[in-house]
Amino acid sequence: MSQLKQMSHIDSAPPTPGKFKMDKASYFNRVRWHTSLAKLAVWSFVFLGAILIFFLRSPASSPVPADLSRRSLRTYSWGGPVWEKRVRASAQVRSRNGFAVLVTGAAGFVGTHVSAALKRRGDGVLGLDNFNDYYDPSLKRARQGLLERNGVYIVEGDINDEALLRKLFEVVPFTHVMHLAAQAGVRYAMENPGSYVHSNIAGFVNLLEVCKSVNPQPAIVWASSSSVYGLNTKVPFSERDRTDQPASLYAATKKAGEEIAHTYNHIYGLSLTGLRFFTVYGPWGRPDMAYFFFTRDLLKGKPIPIFEAANHGTVARDFTYIDDIVRGCLGALDTAEKSTGSGGKKRGPAQLRVFNLGNTSPVPVSDLVSILERLLKVKAKRNIMKLPRNGDVQFTHANISYAQSELGYKPTTDLQSGLKKFVRWYLNYYSGGKKAVE
Numbered sequence: 001m002s003q004l005k006q007m008s009h010i011d012s013a014p015p016t017p018g019k020f021k022m023d024k025a026s027y028f029n030r031v032r033w034h035t036s037l038a039k040l041a042v043w044s045f046v047f048l049g050a051i052l053i054f055f056l057r058s059p060a061s062s063p064v065p066a067d068l069s070r071r072s073l074r075t076y077s078w079g080g081p082v083w084e085k086r087v088r089a090s091a092q093v094r095s096r097n098g099f100a101v102l103v104t105g106a107a108g109f110v111g112t113h114v115s116a117a118l119k120r121r122g123d124g125v126l127g128l129d130n131f132n133d134y135y136d137p138s139l140k141r142a143r144q145g146l147l148e149r150n151g152v153y154i155v156e157g158d159i160n161d162e163a164l165l166r167k168l169f170e171v172v173p174f175t176h177v178m179h180l181a182a183q184a185g186v187r188y189a190m191e192n193p194g195s196y197v198h199s200n201i202a203g204f205v206n207l208l209e210v211c212k213s214v215n216p217q218p219a220i221v222w223a224s225s226s227s228v229y230g231l232n233t234k235v236p237f238s239e240r241d242r243t244d245q246p247a248s249l250y251a252a253t254k255k256a257g258e259e260i261a262h263t264y265n266h267i268y269g270l271s272l273t274g275l276r277f278f279t280v281y282g283p284w285g286r287p288d289m290a291y292f293f294f295t296r297d298l299l300k301g302k303p304i305p306i307f308e309a310a311n312h313g314t315v316a317r318d319f320t321y322i323d324d325i326v327r328g329c330l331g332a333l334d335t336a337e338k339s340t341g342s343g344g345k346k347r348g349p350a351q352l353r354v355f356n357l358g359n360t361s362p363v364p365v366s367d368l369v370s371i372l373e374r375l376l377k378v379k380a381k382r383n384i385m386k387l388p389r390n391g392d393v394q395f396t397h398a399n400i401s402y403a404q405s406e407l408g409y410k411p412t413t414d415l416q417s418g419l420k421k422f423v424r425w426y427l428n429y430y431s432g433g434k435k436a437v438e
């Protein structure tokens with residue numbers, strides 16, 4: 001109070017005595033005014049300080065366009081010495097001539113299996129995944145747990161986050177990238193088209209931009225899809241067949257990916273291998289795929305929709321077991337040549353390949369249901385429906401001779417044996433204890 005008095009004395013002293021006389025009310029108003037100003041200044045400092053601390057503590061975040069789905073609007077924190085140590089340990093190569101591989105989409109179905117297989121043989125593996133909720137994220141978390149127990153760390157982040165990707169390459173000079181992160185699923189593209197553009201096009205370009213500029217450039221193996229064959233009617237599908245009639249936005253983004261790969265190979269000398277997977281199934285699979293939700297619905301006694309094409313045409317798929325796909329992925333990594341560019345410039349021609357990875361024996365979807373009925377010992381309520389025109393094609397059938405000769409790819413699991421393994425996993429996983437079958 002006495003301090004206030006002193007201050008008020010100084011403040012109220014008229015510069016020209018006699019000219020200015022302050023009454024009691026204005027005196028208190030001024031005091032209040034100054035006190036509020038002081039408070040405002042203090043709170044502004046606190047607020048600015050908090051913002052400063054926030055930016056200093058969080059090394060980077062991934063800005064995502066606002067028009068994307070809510071699940072994409074997330075930021076992730078990464079960085080710091082403990083984090084870097086974890087990244088390095090996970091990517092540590094343990095076998096002679098082993099690779100250091102960055103696996104994008106590592107918490108996904110294929111990514112988990114490929115990461116585990118690479119780690120098992122002594123390669124260094126670091127995962128990257130944004131854990132989006134396109135399907136139950138708890139399944140992705142369970143896969144993450146499985147990989148963690150096997151020494152693979154999954155960094156939580158988006159392939160669109162350039163700063164994060166650059167940091168990862170700064171910490172580990174990856175020799176290879178196994179790029180599996182994508183917005184999968186054919187039908188969902190009608191609901192959320194932006195997510196396909198975000199992950200399968202923008203994300204892929206961002207990844208390639210970083211890969212082309214790092215030194216040494218990694219070799220890249222990435223997942224395209226059998227869906228690029230679209231409305232092609234020539235069977236079995238060969239890599240030389242036309243792929244310019246996609247039947248879904250998903251297929252179109254995968255086809256775009258193949259063209260983008262061509263560009264980065266041509267301009268920057270990146271070694272790029274695209275793998276066209278044909279309906280992959282197996283333990284730890286994707287809940288949005290028919291074999292998975294048929295199993296769930298059969299056990300619940302719900303009707304199973306079975307599509308048929310015009311004139312009662314059979315809908316069939318070249319179902320490929322996950323272990324066969326994993327062998328194909330490893331074969332592609334093992335035969336991938338080094339990228340030829342450096343400092344963002346091409347120094348010579350680089351490898352560019354595309355392979356079918358299928359099973360070469362399409363099975364009608366109704367037969368898939370019969371196998372599941374036998375394995376689960378339940379009778380299906382079949383609901384025959386016309387194949388809607390929302391992205392699905394009538395059949396897929398892979399010619400795999402190119403992968404056979406170049407990658408030594410030879411699928412060995414038929415649908416009956418593969419589904420048996422899937423059902424065993426499914427029953428165990430959803431038995432309540434959520435125990436992992438390894």
Ligand SMILES: NC(=O)c1ccc[n+]([C@@H]2O[C@H](COP(=O)([O-])OP(=O)(O)OC[C@H]3O[C@@H](n4cnc5c(N)ncnc54)[C@H](O)[C@@H]3O)[C@@H](O)[C@H]2O)c1
Nearest residue numbers: 105107108109110130132158159181182223225277279280
């Ligand atoms: N499973 C199949 O039958 C099949 C068939 C053809 C092609 N493919 C392709 O194979 C790859 C793997 O498929 P899957 O079945 O394992 O799918 P999945 O959805 O289980 O795995 C993809 C993973 O990528 C992650 N992801 C998506 N967008 C991301 C982003 N922007 N940044 C970081 N992570 C992101 C997801 O969270 C997910 O965990 C995909 O590219 C898919 O298109 C799969």
